Amino acid sequence: MIRIGTSGWRYPEWRDGFYRGVPQRRWLGHLAEHVDTVEINSSFYHPQPRTNYLKWVAETPPGTTFSVKGPKLVTHVKRLRDAEEPLRAFFDSLALGAKQGPVIWQLPPSLRFDRAALQDFLTLLPSGRHALEPRHESFRTDAYFDLLRAHNVAHVVSDAPTFPCIEAVTADFAYVRLHGHDELYISNYDDEQLDEWADKIRGWDRDTYVYFDNTMHGAAPYNALALAQRLGTPIRSHM
Template sequence: MIRIGTSGWRYPEWRDGFYRGIPQRRWLGHLAEHVGTIEINSSFYHPQPPSNYRKWVAETPPDFTFAVKGPKLITHVKRLRNVEEPLKAFVGSLALGPKQGPVLWQLPPTLRFDRAVLTDFLAALPPGRYAVEPRHESFRDDAYFTLLHAHNVAHVVSDAPTFPCIEAVTADFAYVRLHGHDELYISSYDDEQLDEWAGKIHEWDRDTYVYFDNTMHGAAPHNALSLMARSTSAAPREASPGRPPRRRARPA
């Protein structure tokens, strides 16, 4: 199963492009008609009531999947420590039913890898699919990969110019976030870059979730559609002459 979509859907910058002629109340439904998954971002900033999740479920096709971004109260304020109560409240609010996909934990760039802290955090998670996106170089550590593998938690393979991009596959599914290769949240991915990511997905040979976060100039939905077209027939490709090959994702 390969699910490709965007990180969020409420972007005024898409109004005159992907959403041209579509009223704002139809934006989610319109995007969901074209992609197979979307990351819910609002859950990161503010607690969402179950009624919001039920509303989003009703606006999307039967086979649709949502990833949900875990609250910054847990990742950025509490920094993964003493999170039992907010974790229970967050998980209890999710009302996505069979449309719920992985929960994403995006870590702050100042948070260093601490094996004991991460061990306790992962042990506190209820059953489900989870992905961790670190943004500090200290996570490039075999102990981190081994810990995620033990809990079947996916390391997020991300692409961005401003924080470490660590390629590792640590679970029975893969999770990818493409933030813009050259300019954060802006750069569109060209054909060669999309071919490269399609090749990686093919090589991993497992359930894969991919989210384009290059939203500011409206590239995300178009890149998602282009990668979707490639993903069904992707195969490993040689690097172009004069261009060094990218690192392959390491199993962990």
């Protein structure tokens, strides 16, 4: 099972391209008519009420999966420590039902690998699929990979020019975020780059979630469709 989509959907930059002629209230539904997974980013910045999650479920067709970004209160403010209460509040707010996919925990670039702190954090996570995106070179170590494998947590394979791309598969599923290879959040992925990512994903031979985060110039949805075509995953409708 390979799911390919975009990181977020509320981008004015897409208005004259992918969303041409589509009213803003229909943006999520329009995107979900073409890709089968979307990463929710707003949950990182502010707590989202259950009503928002229920609305997003209602706006998308059956078979849609949402990945959800964990709150920055946990990752950036508390830096994974003493996180019991914010974790409880976050998971209590989720109301995605059958459309719930992995939860992704994006770490700040200044956070170095600390085995004890990460071990404590991982033990707090409820059952379900979780993925961790570190942005510091110190995570390129077997101690980190072994810890994730022990908890069946996926290391996020990220492609970006400003933080390390650490390629490791540590769970029974894989998670990829493509932020733009040359310019962060901007660069379009060309045919050769998409071919390379398709080959890597085939080689992992497991459930995989892929999100294009090169959103600022509108490349993300088109790159998602192009990668899906290479991997033979269902495309809901053609552009």
